[in-house]
Amino acid sequence: MKDLSRIALEVHASTTLQVDALYKKMKSEGIDVVGFAAGEPDFNTPSNIKEAAIKAINHNQTKYTPASGLLSLRQAVVNRLKADCNLDYTPEQIVVASGAKHNIYITLCSLINSGDEVILPAPYWVTYDEVIKMVGGIPVIINAKESDDFKINSKQLEANITDKTKLLILCNPSNPTGMLYSANELKALIDICIKHDLYIISDEIYYQFVYDNKKFTSVAALSEEAKERTIIINGVSKTYAMTGWRIGYSASNFTIAKTMGNYLSNSTSAPSTISQLAAEEALNGPQNSVYEMRDIFKERRDYIVNRINNIKDVSCSKPDGAFYVMLNIEKLIGRELGGRIINNSDDFAMAFLEKGLVATVSCIGFGCKDFIRLTYAASMEDIIKGMDRLEKFIGTKDK
Numbered sequence: 001m002k003d004l005s006r007i008a009l010e011v012h013a014s015t016t017l018q019v020d021a022l023y024k025k026m027k028s029e030g031i032d033v034v035g036f037a038a039g040e041p042d043f044n045t046p047s048n049i050k051e052a053a054i055k056a057i058n059h060n061q062t063k064y065t066p067a068s069g070l071l072s073l074r075q076a077v078v079n080r081l082k083a084d085c086n087l088d089y090t091p092e093q094i095v096v097a098s099g100a101k102h103n104i105y106i107t108l109c110s111l112i113n114s115g116d117e118v119i120l121p122a123p124y125w126v127t128y129d130e131v132i133k134m135v136g137g138i139p140v141i142i143n144a145k146e147s148d149d150f151k152i153n154s155k156q157l158e159a160n161i162t163d164k165t166k167l168l169i170l171c172n173p174s175n176p177t178g179m180l181y182s183a184n185e186l187k188a189l190i191d192i193c194i195k196h197d198l199y200i201i202s203d204e205i206y207y208q209f210v211y212d213n214k215k216f217t218s219v220a221a222l223s224e225e226a227k228e229r230t231i232i233i234n235g236v237s238k239t240y241a242m243t244g245w246r247i248g249y250s251a252s253n254f255t256i257a258k259t260m261g262n263y264l265s266n267s268t269s270a271p272s273t274i275s276q277l278a279a280e281e282a283l284n285g286p287q288n289s290v291y292e293m294r295d296i297f298k299e300r301r302d303y304i305v306n307r308i309n310n311i312k313d314v315s316c317s318k319p320d321g322a323f324y325v326m327l328n329i330e331k332l333i334g335r336e337l338g339g340r341i342i343n344n345s346d347d348f349a350m351a352f353l354e355k356g357l358v359a360t361v362s363c364i365g366f367g368c369k370d371f372i373r374l375t376y377a378a379s380m381e382d383i384i385k386g387m388d389r390l391e392k393f394i395g396t397k398d399k
């Protein structure tokens, strides 16, 4: 038989989902394993949202919708972006897709020609790297160091721009690092993008999970010029504990939104109507569950950061947002743990899962070595258990 697509054969399965699959398999076999791998809130979807979906079914709201989503949902997105981020869009600029991941995919489909370069600060969420390649683009990685709070600066950005550079991808607050760019830091980066005529994909899906009264600024709120060349990525998965409903959205200029809609109309047609109506309730309805989740995440973050920094030979920075911490395991490289020599983060993650019974994610797939990503979107009980196991696995307690 003839070969499959060369591009498709280069695509790797999402490493985070792979680890999660193994964790779920172990769990289904009755093994008492703790999961710190998948980036999904452990909370249930709030009941007003679930009821909206039930109502949609009972009222036979089960037909196709416009490709870019129900007008009423896009209006709800417009209202939320105004209320939360002080952004002015119209529904024609909003595209609803089957998860924010899908919005990222169709955004890149709409922007990238074969050979275009995309600047991607590392550590990055693994999907960006794969999707850039899936659409024929070339990722250009800029490494952000832990000592710089895992953030890049304008000098680093400018040094990596060539005549092939098409866009910059930012994730703020970041998965996997949890770090947050301030308005000034963002402005310095976006000024460079404007100077070199670059687009910006700004993935702001964790914007509601920012702690210690730090202020989140949307890239599109910096200036009209920034807004015109920015594609905001967002969705309901994280904010409303709706990962399985598969609704994401983007906000961009009219031309990009229209192009994305054309892609949708010929691929998924539109996301599930029932999920769209649930998302509409999420965005329009009471927001107290979001703030409650945020407070709980903050408590968990404080606990996990404190525990990690009291375990010998590992450490982590305190993240400003999202629900991840980056465990620095530099000092464990070369050591034997769980019957395995730890040569890198992949070895650690595998040994910690198999012998320590805790699922985490190696950051090698995120373009960053000697770090492990842990999510604290897990119950406090599991976090305590997981930290006890980390202490035991590393084999020493005192700093």
Ligand SMILES: Cc1ncc(COP(=O)(O)O)c(C=O)c1O
Pocket: 039, 098, 099, 100, 101, 102, 125, 171, 175, 203, 205, 234, 235, 236, 237, 243, 246, 247, 248
């Ligand atoms: C930064 C970031 N963007 C997008 C997504 C995907 O969200 P969705 O479930 O809406 O596809 C994730 C999920 O892990 C994420 O971490």
